[in-house]
Amino acid sequence: MTCNEARSLIHGYVDGELDLRTSIELEQHLGECASCAREYEAVKALRSALRQDLTYFEASDSIKRQIRSSTRAAIRAEARSQSRRTITPYAWRWPAAIAAILLLGFGLRGMVSGPPSMSDALGREVVASHVRSLMANHLTDVLSSNQHTVKPWFDGKIDFAPVVLDLAAQGFPLIGGRLDYIDGHPAAALVYRYRLHIINLFTWPAERAADTKPSLATREGYNSVHWTEAGMDYWAVSDVAAHELETFAQLVREGGASLSSAQRG
Amino acid sequence: MSLFEEAILPHVNAAHNLARWLMRNDADADDAVQDACLRALRFFGGFRGGDGRVWLLAIVRNTCYSKLKRNRVNESQTVFDENLHWHDSDVSGPEAALLRNIDAAALQRAVEALPEEFREVIVMRELEGLSYKEIADVTEVPIGTVMSRLARARGRLQRALHTETSEKR
Numbered sequence: 534m535t536c537n538e539a540r541s542l543i544h545g546y547v548d549g550e551l552d553l554r555t556s557i558e559l560e561q562h563l564g565e566c567a568s569c570a571r572e573y574e575a576v577k578a579l580r581s582a583l584r585q586d587l588t589y590f591e592a593s594d595s596i597k598r599q600i601r602s603s604t605r606a607a608i609r610a611e612a613r614s615q616s617r618r619t620i621t622p623y624a625w626r627w628p629a630a631i632a633a634i635l636l637l638g639f640g641l642r643g644m645v646s647g648p649p650s651m652s653d654a655l656g657r658e659v660v661a662s663h664v665r666s667l668m669a670n671h672l673t674d675v676l677s678s679n680q681h682t683v684k685p686w687f688d689g690k691i692d693f694a695p696v697v698l699d700l701a702a703q704g705f706p707l708i709g710g711r712l713d714y715i716d717g718h719p720a721a722a723l724v725y726r727y728r729l730h731i732i733n734l735f736t737w738p739a740e741r742a743a744d745t746k747p748s749l750a751t752r753e754g755y756n757s758v759h760w761t762e763a764g765m766d767y768w769a770v771s772d773v774a775a776h777e778l779e780t781f782a783q784l785v786r787e788g789g790a791s792l793s794s795a796q797r798g
Numbered sequence: 799m800s801l802f803e804e805a806i807l808p809h810v811n812a813a814h815n816l817a818r819w820l821m822r823n824d825a826d827a828d829d830a831v832q833d834a835c836l837r838a839l840r841f842f843g844g845f846r847g848g849d850g851r852v853w854l855l856a857i858v859r860n861t862c863y864s865k866l867k868r869n870r871v872n873e874s875q876t877v878f879d880e881n882l883h884w885h886d887s888d889v890s891g892p893e894a895a896l897l898r899n900i901d902a903a904a905l906q907r908a909v910e911a912l913p914e915e916f917r918e919v920i921v922m923r924e925l926e927g928l929s930y931k932e933i934a935d936v937t938e939v940p941i942g943t944v945m946s947r948l949a950r951a952r953g954r955l956q957r958a959l960h961t962e963t964s965e966k967r
Contacts, residue, residue, distance in 0.1 A: 544949040548923065550930045578900065579952055579959075583924040586902035587909060592814035596828045600810060600835045601803070607839055608800060671801065671843050712801060 534562040539569045547576050655716050656759065656768075660752045662713055663733045663770035666722065672731065673709030673724055683710040687721055693765070695721035695736045698788040705732065705781055725781070732771040732781060739766040747782045749775055758782040762789065802842050805850040806835065812851055812926055813858045819921045820862040820914060834861040849932070856936045859918065866914070900959060908958040916951035923948060 534542075539562045545551045546559050563570045592600075666672050675686040684697040690712055699707060705725045713722040713735060720737040739761045747760040756778045757770045769782050813834060818827035834857045838845075845853055909920055915937075922928045922936065930944045937944070 541946060541949050544952065545930075545945050548930065548945075548948070550945065575956060576952055579956055580924065582900040582902075582905055583909075583920065583955075586900070586905050587920075587925055588906060589811075589925050590815045590818035590827065591811045592831060593828075596814065596831060597807075597810055599828075600832055601807065603832060604802065604835055604839050607836055608802070671845070674801070712804070714800070 534558050536562075536566060536569055539563070539566070540572060543569070543573050543576050547573070547580055656750055656757055657752060658715055659733075659735055659757060659759075659768040659770055660755045662715060662722070662735065663731075663755060664753075666711065666713075666724075666733055667731060672711065674711045676709040678707050678709075680707060683707065683723070686710055687712075691719045691721055691737075693721075693738050695723060696765075696785070696789040696792060697723060698785060698792075700725065700781075700784050700788065703784050704728075705784065727771070727773050727777060727781065730771055730773040732769055732773065732778070734785065735768040735770070736765055739764055747779065747786070749779060751775070760786065762786060802839055805845065806838055806842075806854055809851040809854045810835070813854050815925060816855055816918065816921055817858050817862055819909075819917055819925075820859070821865065822910060826865065830862045830865055831858065833865075834858040837861060851926075852928070852932050852935050855922070855926075855928075856938075859936055863914075901962075904959055904962045905955070908955050908962070911958065912951060912954060916947060916954060919944060919947045920951050920955070 539559060542551060542555060542559050546556060551559065563573055675683055677683050677686075678699075678701070680697040680699045684694065687695055687710065695710075697707070697710070701707065705727050708724040708726050708731070711722040711724060713720045715735060715737065718737055720735050723734040723736070725732040725734060741761065742764055743761065744763070745759075745761040747758045750757050750759070755770055755772055756775045757768055758778050758781075759766070759768050760782065761767070767782070767785065769778055769785070771778055771781075773781075810831065814827060814831045817830040817834070818824065821827045821830055834854070838854055838857050841857070909917060912920065918937065919933060922933045928936070930941045933944045934941045939947075
C-alpha cells in the first residue's frame with residue numbers, strides 16, 4: 534500500500550467503513566509508516582473534536598409546531614380536493630367499474646345475507662382507508678410476500694400480533710403490511726392481492742369479545758366483510774366480487790384457527 | 799397521528815440541523831425545513847417505508863440547494879470564497895500537524911467556511927452519524943465519492959485550523 538492510498542483510506546478506517554481485508558492492510562501500513570500513523574492520529578483528533586464541539590442546531594419548538602400545523606392543513610386540503618374529484622384514480626377506475634357492475638348482482642345478496650352492519654360509520658372509515666391506501670400510492674410500509682417478514686414488522690408498532698397468512702396457493706398472495714389508524718386506534722392493514730385487485734385486511738383488538746359471523750356490506754363500490762374472532766375485529770375490503778371476498782374471509786378464518794390451534798398444540 | 803407524522807416528524811431535528819448548516823442562518827433554515835416537510839408530504843406516496851431520516855434529509859438538501867441557487871442568482875455577483883483558492887486536490891499533501899488543542903469556536907468557523915459539498919458530508923457524518931451508504935443515498939453520489947469528499951473536507955479543516963493556530967502565535 535502506498536502512502537497516497539493510505540491517506541484516503543484512513544478516513545474510511547476511522548469511520549469504520551472499510552472491509553476487514555483493507556483494514557488489515559492499512560493497519561500494516563500504519564505500523565510501518567510513521568508519517569501516515571501521525572496523519573491517522575490527526576484525523577482521529579479532528580473527528581473527536583468535531584463530534585464534541587460542533588453545534589447541533591435543533592429545530593425550535595415554534596418551528597416544530599408550525600410544521601405540524603402546516604402539514605395537517607395540507608393533509609386536510611388534499612382530502613377535501615380529492616373528495617371533490619372523482620374518488621378513484623385512473624388505475625383503479627376499471628376494477629371499480631367492474632365491481633360496481635358486479636354489485637348489481639351481488640349487492641342485493643349482500644343486503645339480504647345478514648343484518649345491516651352494526652357500525653356503518655366504521656365500515657365507511659374502513660372503506661375510506663382502503664381507497665386512501667390505493668390513492669395515496671401508499672399501500673405498504675413493509676413490502677414482502679413473506680409472512681415471516683411481515684408479521685415481525687408489526688412488533689413494537691402495535692400492541693397485538695396480527696394473523697399474517699400465506700394464501701398464495703389459494704390465489705390470494707400476500708403483498709405486504711401497513712400501519713393504519715382506524716376508529717381511534719392503531720390497526721394492522723395486511724395487503725393481499727387477488728388477480729389485479731387489492732384486498733386490505735384490517736385487524737385490531739375487538740371491543741366486544743363475542744365472535745360474530747362474517748357479514749358482507751357494500752359501500753361506494755367496494756365490498757367489505759366484517760367479522761370478529763378470538764377477540765380480534767377483522768375487516769376485509771376490496772373491489773373484488775362479493776363471493777370472492779367471502780372466500781378470502783373464509784380462508785383467513787380457517788388459517789387463523791389452524792394457526793392458533795397449532796400454537797396451542 | 800397520521801403515518802406521515804409518524805415517519806417524518808421524529809426527524810425534524812436532523813432536517814433542521816442540516817438545513818441550518820447549509821443555509822448558515824436561522825431564518826433561511828426554518829424556511830427550508832418547512833418547505834421540505836411540505837414537499838415530503840407531497841412525495842410521501844413514493845416513500846416505501848425504510849429510513850425516514852435519509853428520505854427526509856434528501857428532500858431537505860434539495861430544498862436548500864434550490865434556495866441557495868436562487869439567492870446566488872439574485873446576488874448576481876459571486877461572493878469571493880477563499881475556499882475556492884485552496885489547493886487540496888492531493889489529500890496526502892504536506893504532513894498535517896497534529897492539533898492537540900482544537901479550539902471549538904475556530905472549528906465552528908472552519909466548518910462554516912467549507913464549500914457546501916464538504917460541509918454537508920461533515921455534518922451528516924459527524925453530527926448525524928450517517929453511514930457512507932446513507933450519505934450516498936442523501937447526496938446521490940457513489941460511496942467512494944463520499945469517502946473522498948470526507949477526506950478532502952477533513953484535510954481542509956486541518957489546514958484551516960493549523961493556519962488559525964499559527965496566526966495566533
